[in-house]
Amino acid sequence: MSTPLHVVLGAGGGIGSAVVHELARRGHRTRAVQRGPALDLPPGVTTRAADVSTTEGARAACADATVVYHCAQPPYHRWPQEFPQLTDAVIEGAAAAGAKLVFADNLYLYGPIDGPVSERSPRRPTSRKGAVRKEMADRLLQAHKSGRLNVTIGQASDYYGPGGTKSVIGAAVVPAVLDGRTVNWPGRLDVPHTVHYLPDIAAALVTLGERDAADGRTFVLPAAPAPTPRQFIRQIAAAAGSRTRMRGTTKPLMRLVGLSNPAARELLDIWYQFSHPWTVDDTLYRLTFGHAEVTAPDAAVAATVAWHRTHTARPSGG
Structure with a gap:
C-alpha cells in the first residue's frame, strides 16, 4: 500500500506555504502545487506547476492525492469573477483522485454579527466577497453531502x-x-x-486533513485571545x-x-x-480534537x- 499523499494547492501563498511546512514537519508525503517556481520548500517535498483554475490543471495537480488542501485563490479584487470557477475545478480534481478536500476559508460568509463568530453564527453575508465565500462553502458541503468526496472547511480571521x-x-x-x-x-x-498566526492555521488545517471527525463539517480555527x-x-x-x-x-x-x-x-x-x-469562538474545534495549542x-x-x-x-x- 502506497504512502498517503497530501497535495497543497496554492503552495506559494501564505497559508499554502505554511501548510506545506506543517505537513513536512509531521512526516507526510507532500506535493506543493503552484503556478510559478517553488521557493523555500522543506526537504522531501515534491513540486508541480499547474493552473488549478481549470479542470485539466486541477486533475493533474490532484492526481494520486489522499488529501488535498485548497489554499489557492485568485487576486483579491477578482474573487467574484474567478473564485467560484476555481473552486469548482478543485472539487473536480479532488473528486477524480478520490481525495479528501480541506478548504482554507475565512469568516466573510457570516457578515456583521453581535458577539464572537462561531460555526453556529448566521450565514448572512452583506458583502460581495462574503456572498462568494458562502456560495463556495455551500457547494463544497453539498459535494460532501452528495457523496462525491469528503470535505472539511477551516475558517480563520486576518492572518500574520x-x-x-x-x-x-x-x-x-x-x-x-x-x-x-x-x-x-x-x-x-x-x-x-x-488575528490568526499562519503556523497555527496550518497546524489546524492539517489536523482536519488527518482526522475523520472533521469530514462534512466546518470549524473556526483556534486563535489566541483577540x-x-x-x-x-x-x-x-x-x-x-x-x-x-x-x-x-x-x-x-x-x-x-x-x-x-x-x-x-x-x-x-x-x-x-x-x-x-x-472575534472568534473556537470551542467546537477544541472539543472535537482536544486542546489546541496556539503559539x-x-x-x-x-x-x-x-x-x-x-x-x-x-x-x-x-
Missing part, C-alpha cells in the same frame, strides 16, 4: 506570520513599522480583533525595537483613498470587521517581524 504578505497585517502594518512610517489601520484601534489593533501594533513595534505612530482610518477617508488604491477600496466591502469587535503571541510576533525584516523590509523612509 512568516510568508504572510497578502493580509492587511503583512502587506501594510508590519512593513510600516519596520520602515518607521505611521501605521494606518482600517477602522477603530480600540476594539478587539482576532487583542485590540492598538495593542497588536504596539507588540509588533516592541518586537521591532521601534516606537511607532498609528492612526485609525475612517470609512469616508478609506473611500477617498480607494479612488486611487484598489486594495483600500476592497476593504470597504468588509468594513464591519474593522469598525466593531471581530504565544510574543513568539509569533517576533517570528513575523524577523521574517519581514529579512524578506520585505525597506530602508527607513520616515
